[in-house]
Amino acid sequence: MTTETQDLQATRVVVVGGGPGGYEAALVARRLGAAVTVVERTGLGGSAVLTDVVPSKTLIATAEWMAMSDRAPELGIHLDADPSTPAGDLLASESERHFVDLAQVNTRTLALAAAQSADIRTRLEREGVELVEGAGRLDGPNRVVASGTDGERSLDADVVLVATGATPRVLPEAVPDGERILTWTQLYGLTELPEKLVVVGSGVTGAEFAGAYVALGSEVVLVSSRDRVLPGEDPDAAELLEGVFRNRGMTVMSRSRAQSATRTADGVLVTLADGRTVEGSHVLLAVGSIPSTAGIGLTEAGVRLTASGHVEVDKVSRTSVRGIYAAGDCTGVLPLASVAAMQGRIAMSHALGDAVTPISLRSVAANIFTSPEIATVGYGEEQLKAAGTDYVTSTLPLARNPRAKMLGLREGFVKLFAHRNGQVLGGVVVAPSASELIFPITLAVSHRLTADAVASAFTVYPSISGSIAEGARMLHQRQDD
Secondary structure (H helix, E strand, O other), rough: OHHHHHHHOOOOEEEOOOOOOHHHHHHHHHOOOHHHHHHEEEOOOOOHHHHHHOOOOOHHHHHHHHHHHOOOOOHOOOOOOOOOOOHHHHHHHHHHHHHHOOOHHHHHHHHHHHHHHHHHHHHHHHHHOOEEEEEEOOOOOOEEEEEOOEEEEEEEOOOEEEEEEEEEEEEEEEEOOOOEEEOOHHHOOOOOOOEEEEOOOEEEHHHHHHHHHHHHOOEEEEEEEOOOOOOOOOOOHHHHHHHHHEEEEEEEEOOOOEEEEOOOOEEEEEOOOOOEEEEOOOEEEEEOEEOOOOOOOOOOOOOEOOOOOOOOOOOOEEEEOEEEEEEEOOOOOOOHHHHHHHHHHHHHHOOOOOOOOOOOOOEEEEEEEOOEEEEEEOOOOHHHHHHHHEEEEEEEEEOOOOOOOHHOOOOOOEEEEEOOOOOEEEEEEEEHHHHHHHHHHHHHOOOOHHHHHHHHOOOOOOOOOOOHHHHHHHHHHHHOO
């Protein structure tokens, strides 16, 4: 055994938080020979697995099946219907055949989340990670105190990783009760589909749940304080999605800021800042998150926080205190599970002396799980304009794709951005399974490929991904102008 290995084995790593940033960091630290303890209060996987990403995307997957069923008659699929029945009657009768048992949906959703959490626990235990149930707080830069049902336990540490995540932000005059006034973590306790759901907030979370519930069969009112839904996303993608929402019967209230939400005899009353009111059976608050950094000893240990309460970190996840790192939503870098996991892995590689590449957000792929999905990677058009970049762009409507025609898909597009010299700078895909289709564009951005390189690769015919290659060929044509 080498001296270096002995030193690493003696390194004590304590991870506060068992979400993607925490458990991925723990696995890397163990592979590098450290003694690792993970302190987690609510369950391994954190909110990403238990109350956020996994359950929400499971619910959305169910909603997607409902949206797909709407296209069945167009494709010639009639469920046990009499072929002699007039087409209009067929549509009416078939719509009555589809209904959602929300209690069953949510039971399945929570079971899948619990199973994923159990899988993470099994893997960590197999790798030799010590697991401590309880709330962790720093007691100086080299000690973590875990408080659980069995009392307190003090854990000495050479390296600490803070990965405590974030919690839903609420309005002062709209306090969640878990029954009618809800955050997205409380939706899975519903046993019946909301008759009329008022969604406050038109960012990613609000748009995803609004789209899901309108597909499941609820009447949905989306209250947006901005001019359009998804104000931080590609304008063309956001405009398309808002049109889809409206066509599916959703009411979108733009430039409308919610001020309060109160219970009524059989529902809720949402009051807007301008005095207007919206009645509903339930209201979902999707107005952002706040970092879970208060009261855990960070400032006392000397860790600098931003004005918003996020932990300040550099590109290798170091905080202002030597030996203390942070990862995930508590840092405010990007609220994505993939980014949290990468931050955690980088932190441990850096802390334990392994080769490390600082995090680069340029190649982070993100997806909004609406129907259709919106996936992005690299630089967007507004960023390119603001930077004065000499770029070209191509946009190819999904309706022109032969595979999309076969599937009855009309809404969506592929948009690519490239530097005038040909290098792919970013892209947007709006389509079913855009989360899968963005990958070749992510490879192009990550490896600085040219549009010609993307265009020269074979694609299957017919395939949705063929539109990516065609969009790249369009860029070559524009470069020759």
